[in-house]
Amino acid sequence: MNTCVNVARCHLLQRFSYLALPWAWLAFALAVDLAIFALIPIGHHGVLTAHGLVQVQNAGSGRDAGGLTAVVAVFFALGVQSVARSLPFALALGVSRRSYNTGTALLAVTLAAVYGLALTALQAVERATAGWGLAAHIFRVPYILDGPWYLTWLTTSVVLALLFAWGMWFGIVYRRWNLPGTLAFAAAQVTVLLAAALLITWAHAWAGTGHFFTALSAAGLTGLLAALAAALLAGGYVTIRRTTA
Amino acid sequence: MTPAISVTGLTRRYRGQLTLDRVSVDIEAGSVTGLLGRNGAGKTTLMRIIAGQEFASGGSVRVLGASPAENDRILRRMVFVREDQAYPDFKVGDALRAASWFYPGWSGELAGSLLADFALPRNRAIKKLSRGMRSALGIVIGLAARAEVTMLDEPYAGLDAVARQVFYDRLLADYAEHPRTVLLSTHQVDEAAGLLERVVVMDRGRIVLDAPADDLRGAATRVSGPVLAVEEFTAGHPVWDRRRMGSQETAVIAGPLGEADRAPARTGRLTLEPLSLQELVAHAAGPPAPYAQKKVGA
Numbered sequence: 001m002n003t004c005v006n007v008a009r010c011h012l013l014q015r016f017s018y019l020a021l022p023w024a025w026l027a028f029a030l031a032v033d034l035a036i037f038a039l040i041p042i043g044h045h046g047v048l049t050a051h052g053l054v055q056v057q058n059a060g061s062g063r064d065a066g067g068l069t070a071v072v073a074v075f076f077a078l079g080v081q082s083v084a085r086s087l088p089f090a091l092a093l094g095v096s097r098r099s100y101n102t103g104t105a106l107l108a109v110t111l112a113a114v115y116g117l118a119l120t121a122l123q124a125v126e127r128a129t130a131g132w133g134l135a136a137h138i139f140r141v142p143y144i145l146d147g148p149w150y151l152t153w154l155t156t157s158v159v160l161a162l163l164f165a166w167g168m169w170f171g172i173v174y175r176r177w178n179l180p181g182t183l184a185f186a187a188a189q190v191t192v193l194l195a196a197a198l199l200i201t202w203a204h205a206w207a208g209t210g211h212f213f214t215a216l217s218a219a220g221l222t223g224l225l226a227a228l229a230a231a232l233l234a235g236g237y238v239t240i241r242r243t244t245a
Numbered sequence: 246m247t248p249a250i251s252v253t254g255l256t257r258r259y260r261g262q263l264t265l266d267r268v269s270v271d272i273e274a275g276s277v278t279g280l281l282g283r284n285g286a287g288k289t290t291l292m293r294i295i296a297g298q299e300f301a302s303g304g305s306v307r308v309l310g311a312s313p314a315e316n317d318r319i320l321r322r323m324v325f326v327r328e329d330q331a332y333p334d335f336k337v338g339d340a341l342r343a344a345s346w347f348y349p350g351w352s353g354e355l356a357g358s359l360l361a362d363f364a365l366p367r368n369r370a371i372k373k374l375s376r377g378m379r380s381a382l383g384i385v386i387g388l389a390a391r392a393e394v395t396m397l398d399e400p401y402a403g404l405d406a407v408a409r410q411v412f413y414d415r416l417l418a419d420y421a422e423h424p425r426t427v428l429l430s431t432h433q434v435d436e437a438a439g440l441l442e443r444v445v446v447m448d449r450g451r452i453v454l455d456a457p458a459d460d461l462r463g464a465a466t467r468v469s470g471p472v473l474a475v476e477e478f479t480a481g482h483p484v485w486d487r488r489r490m491g492s493q494e495t496a497v498i499a500g501p502l503g504e505a506d507r508a509p510a511r512t513g514r515l516t517l518e519p520l521s522l523q524e525l526v527a528h529a530a531g532p533p534a535p536y537a538q539k540k541v542g543a
Contacts, residue, residue, distance in 0.1 A: 003317060006346040013339040088331040089340070091298050093347045094320040094392065241315070244299050245331070 007103025079167020116157030474513035
C-alpha cells in the first residue's frame with residue numbers, strides 16, 4: 001500500500017501537469033465562453049464558438065456552453081501521460097506493475113474527487129452570480145449536472161476519473177504496442193460501439209434503448225459511468241501486467 | 246552461500262531470434278560482477294529479466310530466493326538503472342526525491358555528494374541533460390539507493406574519463422561500507438577491472454566465460470619473438486591465437502605460467518606478457534574460439 005501511495009506522490013512531483021494545467025486550461029475556456037456571451041445580447045440565437053454551437057434555449061433559463069469539457073479533456077491527457085513516460089522510471093526503482101497501476105488509479109480517483117469538489121464549488125458560484133452575470137450555464141449541464149451539490153460532486157468526480165482511466169488504458173496500450181497498437185485499440189472501441197448499434201437495430205430495440213436512457217436518473221447514469229470507469233481500470237491492469245519498459 | 250541472483254536455463258526468444266539461449270549463472274551475494282560482451286550479446290536483456298522488466302520465454306530467475314516478476318517484496322530490494330533510462334518530466338532533484346521514497350536505505354548524503362562530484366544541478370530538467378549527465382544521474386540513483394541488488398547497465402555511457410574514475414572510486418568506497426550485490430555491464434573492461442571480483446562474458450545470447458577476475462589475470466599469455474623460439478615455447482600449451490609476420494611470431498597461450506615455464510623465454514629472446522582482461526574478454530566474445538566453451542578457473 002505504501003508503495004502505491006509513493007507512486008501517486010511520484011506523479012504529483014509533476015506539479016505543473018497535475019496541479020496547474022487542468023485549472024489553467026479551464027480558466028482559458030471559461031474566459032472564452034464568457035467573452036463570447038458578453039458579445040451576444042441575452043435572448044439571441046445560437047452562435048458558433050470554439051466549443052461548438054452555443055445554444056440559446058430561451059432568454060429566461062440561461063445559455064449553455066461547453067467550457068467544462070476543457071478540464072475533462074485535460075484529465076484524459078493526464079491519464080495517457082501517467083503511464084507513457086513514468087512507468088519505465090517506476091520499474092527502475094523496483095515498483096511492480098501492479099503497484100504502479102494501483103497507485104496511479106489511486107491518484108486518478110483522488111484528483112477526480114478533489115477537482116470534482118472544486119467544480120461543484122464553481123457551480124455554486126455560478127448559481128449565486130446568475131451565471132457570472134451573463135446567464136451563462138458553464139458548470140450547470142441540463143439533466144446531468146443540475147441536481148443537488150453532492151450529486152454534482154459525485155457525477156463530476158466519476159466523469160473525471162472515467163476520462164483519466166480511459167487515458168491510462170490508452171497510455172498502457174501505447175507503451176506496450178506503440179502507435180499501431182494504439183490505433184488498433186481505438187478502432188476496436190469504435191467497432192464495439194458499431195456492433196452494439198447494429199445489434200440494437202437488428203433486435204429492433206432502439207425504442208427500448210432510448211427508453212432506458214430517458215428513464216435513467218442522473219444518479220443512475222453516474223452509477224453506470226462509475227462501472228465503466230472501473231471496467232477501464234481493470235482493462236488497463238490486464239494490459240499492463242505484461243508491458244515491458 | 247546462497248546466490249543473490251540465480252539464473253537457470255533462461256531463454257528469451259524475440260521474433261524468432263534467440264536473444265538469450267539457455268543462460269545459467271549464479272551471482273553471489275556481496276560481490277561486484279561485471280557482465281561483459283559485445284553489443285547485442287544479450288547483456289541488457291538478461292539484466293532486464295532479472296529486474297522483472299522483461300519476461301523470459303523459458304527458464305527461471307530467482308533473486309534473493311524468489312522470482313522477481315511482479316514480486317514487490319523482492320523488487321523493492323533491487324534497483325536497475327539502464328543506459329537509456331527514461332524519466333518522467335522531472336528535474337534532477339525530483340527524480341532523487343522520488344527514488345528516496347522507495348528505498349529504506351536511501352542515502353541523501355551520498356546522493357548530494359555524488360551530485361557535487363558530477364556537477365549535476367538539482368534544478369535542471371532531466372530532458373535538458375546531456376547524455377553523460379543523464380548517465381551520471383543514473384549512477385547517483387543506483388548508488389544512493391543502497392539496494393541489496395544493484396544493477397547498472399552501461400552506467401557511464403557518455404561520461405568522460407574523470408567522471409568514470411569518480412564512479413569507480415565512489416562505488417568501491419560505498420560498497421566497502423555498505424556491501425551489496427552489484428551487477429554491472431560495461432564495455433570499459435580494463436578500466437573497471439580493478440572493481441570486478443567476477444567476470445561473466447556473454448556472446449550471442451550465451452555465457453561464454455564465467456570466472457573470478459583474479460583467475461583471469463594471467464590466465465593467458467602473449468608470447469612473441471622469433472618464429473622457431475615461439476614454436477618451441479608454445480609446444481604443449483593450448484594456443485588460442487597465432488600470428489606470423491616475417492620471421493617474428495606472436496602466439497597467445499592459455500593457462501597460468503609458472504617460473505619453470507618461463508625459463509625458456511629468457512634464452513629464446515621471447516617477450517611474455519599477460520593478456521589484459523579486455524583482451525581476454527575480446528577473445529571470449531569474439532568469433533568462435535575453441536576455449537570459449539570452457540569455463541576458466543570456475
